[in-house]
Amino acid sequence: MNLLLLEEQDFTAPQRVRLSGRRLQHMLEIQQVAVGDYLRVGEIGGLMGEGEVVALDAQQAELQVTLTQPPPAKLPLTLLLAMPRPKMFRRILQHCATLGVAEIVLLNSYRVEKSFWQTPFLQPAVIRENLLLGLEQARDTVLPRVRIEKRFKPFVEDHLPALITGTTALVAHPGDFPCCPRALTGRVTLAIGPEGGWIPYEVDKLSAAGFQPVQLGERILRVETAVTALISRLF
Amino acid sequence: MNLLLLEEQDFTAPQRVRLSGRRLQHMLEIQQVAVGDYLRVGEIGGLMGEGEVVALDAQQAELQVTLTQPPPAKLPLTLLLAMPRPKMFRRILQHCATLGVAEIVLLNSYRVEKSFWQTPFLQPAVIRENLLLGLEQARDTVLPRVRIEKRFKPFVEDHLPALITGTTALVAHPGDFPCCPRALTGRVTLAIGPEGGWIPYEVDKLSAAGFQPVQLGERILRVETAVTALISRLF
Numbered sequence: 001m002n003l004l005l006l007e008e009q010d011f012t013a014p015q016r017v018r019l020s021g022r023r024l025q026h027m028l029e030i031q032q033v034a035v036g037d038y039l040r041v042g043e044i045g046g047l048m049g050e051g052e053v054v055a056l057d058a059q060q061a062e063l064q065v066t067l068t069q070p071p072p073a074k075l076p077l078t079l080l081l082a083m084p085r086p087k088m089f090r091r092i093l094q095h096c097a098t099l100g101v102a103e104i105v106l107l108n109s110y111r112v113e114k115s116f117w118q119t120p121f122l123q124p125a126v127i128r129e130n131l132l133l134g135l136e137q138a139r140d141t142v143l144p145r146v147r148i149e150k151r152f153k154p155f156v157e158d159h160l161p162a163l164i165t166g167t168t169a170l171v172a173h174p175g176d177f178p179c180c181p182r183a184l185t186g187r188v189t190l191a192i193g194p195e196g197g198w199i200p201y202e203v204d205k206l207s208a209a210g211f212q213p214v215q216l217g218e219r220i221l222r223v224e225t226a227v228t229a230l231i232s233r234l235f
Numbered sequence: 236m237n238l239l240l241l242e243e244q245d246f247t248a249p250q251r252v253r254l255s256g257r258r259l260q261h262m263l264e265i266q267q268v269a270v271g272d273y274l275r276v277g278e279i280g281g282l283m284g285e286g287e288v289v290a291l292d293a294q295q296a297e298l299q300v301t302l303t304q305p306p307p308a309k310l311p312l313t314l315l316l317a318m319p320r321p322k323m324f325r326r327i328l329q330h331c332a333t334l335g336v337a338e339i340v341l342l343n344s345y346r347v348e349k350s351f352w353q354t355p356f357l358q359p360a361v362i363r364e365n366l367l368l369g370l371e372q373a374r375d376t377v378l379p380r381v382r383i384e385k386r387f388k389p390f391v392e393d394h395l396p397a398l399i400t401g402t403t404a405l406v407a408h409p410g411d412f413p414c415c416p417r418a419l420t421g422r423v424t425l426a427i428g429p430e431g432g433w434i435p436y437e438v439d440k441l442s443a444a445g446f447q448p449v450q451l452g453e454r455i456l457r458v459e460t461a462v463t464a465l466i467s468r469l470f
Contacts, residue, residue, distance in 0.1 A: 002455050072452070072453045072454055095460055098454060098455075098456060098457070098460060099454065099456075099460070099464075100454060137455060137456070137457060138454040138455055138456070139453070139454065139455055140454065182417055182418060183417060217307070218307045218374070219307055219333060219334065219335060219373040219374065219375065220237050220333075220372060220373055220374055221333060221334075221372070221373070222333070222372055225330055225333060225334070225463055228460055228463040228464050228467070229334075229463055229464075229466075229467035230467075231464075232463070232464035232465075232467040232468050233467050233468060
């Protein structure tokens with residue numbers, strides 16, 4: 001935890017917060033803080049700064065906080081992601097939040113197993129929890145937006161063309177395509193398929209909607225690795 | 236498993252292999268192969284090609300293999316990595332093998348906990364097993380070399396200057412340094428610190444040995460994410 005994130009309801013006064021639960025435990029057991037110590041803090045969706053521990057016991061901590069610093073800029077990136085296997089999904093949410101992805105659209109695809117959509121990790125509270133872990137790591141306060149689209153065809157046909165207007169729209173797919181570009185500065189929409197890849201029909205549909213297929217070389221990456229590798233190359 | 240990797244001892248004749256254990260289980264349970272099916276295969280350290288399943292039962296499989304295709308080129312990269320937390324270490328080995336790292340040097344650092352060096356994951360057989368998982372994913376046959384250096388100072392002072400000769404030597408470190416370069420074509424030595432980073436003394440020693448500190452922006456990445464992000468940007 002490189003940043004202690006504060007919820008609205010933690011505030012007992014404009015510059016005063018009271019914490020318990022996971023964050024208190026982390027302060028006591030990992031950071032081993034004491035009264036008088038300063039911690040990096042940030043208000044979720046807001047500014048960052050520091051907090052002085054003014055009271056501390058086994059039940060709660062009180063901090064006096066000063067928030068003056070804006071969070072780092074988000075990447076101008078919407079990630080269109082075929083719904084990953086649940087265990088990997090949690091880690092990908094964390095990676096995306098850490099790397100600064102602005103928006104994630106979870107999409108169905110032929111090779112997404114139906115059971116993936118049943119995972120409790122898709123509950124809004126669990127998505128939020130994993131995104132917060134990623135923000136704590138990166139020192140950011142702004143949650144990526146997450147949108148769930150369980151029907152590929154109507155989403156791609158009816159909504160995607162408007163969504164990608166004004167962006168460079170790329171679909172990552174192995175094959176005889178141009179290499180993924182580097183160091184883009186404008187807005188990007190990036191589509192990443194499931195393990196095993198998009199099926200040709202899906203690549204065709206995405207191409208028809210305005211996406212350019214791009215590839216990363218002959219090595220086949222796990223989705224989790226591909227997400228980080230593609231984002232790092234694009235920005 | 237995108238590639239079935241063959242050990243020397245699997246061969247019963249120049250083009251014939253007999254398999255059991257994990258690979259047989261994977262063929263039966265995940266790939267659900269039958270006699271007559273063709274699989275992508277590769278000999279560890281050698282060529283890739285395809286194998287026809289010519290006999291199959293619950294105990295063993297026999298394949299007739301034709302190996303003609305060279306594995307993908309390795310990245311011209313030596314990764315100097317502060318020994319990571321064991322659980323993350325396994326995944327990093329897999330990522331490195333998948334991404335095509337040629338050589339990994341595991342190095343001590345002030346912020347590496349002593350207990351990390353006690354992990355059974357450092358046993359040569361376990362390192363090899365995790366590298367093979369990464370190669371299977373990428374479709375590669377050549378194991379990265381792994382070297383263990385438990386003493387920072389003598390290694391950096393006495394061996395590193397020779398090791399980095401003819402390479403671009405970079406140490407990833409947050410701070411007021413140039414951005415990590417992109418799309419290098421020559422040989423690179425890249426040093427990545429532990430969670431919490433190198434200490435200033437270590438950055439000074441690496442700089443004195445010929446490393447240029449470079450940074451990736453203000454977001455703090457987990458080591459696992461940093462490995463993939465840096466490699467993807469460099470090549």
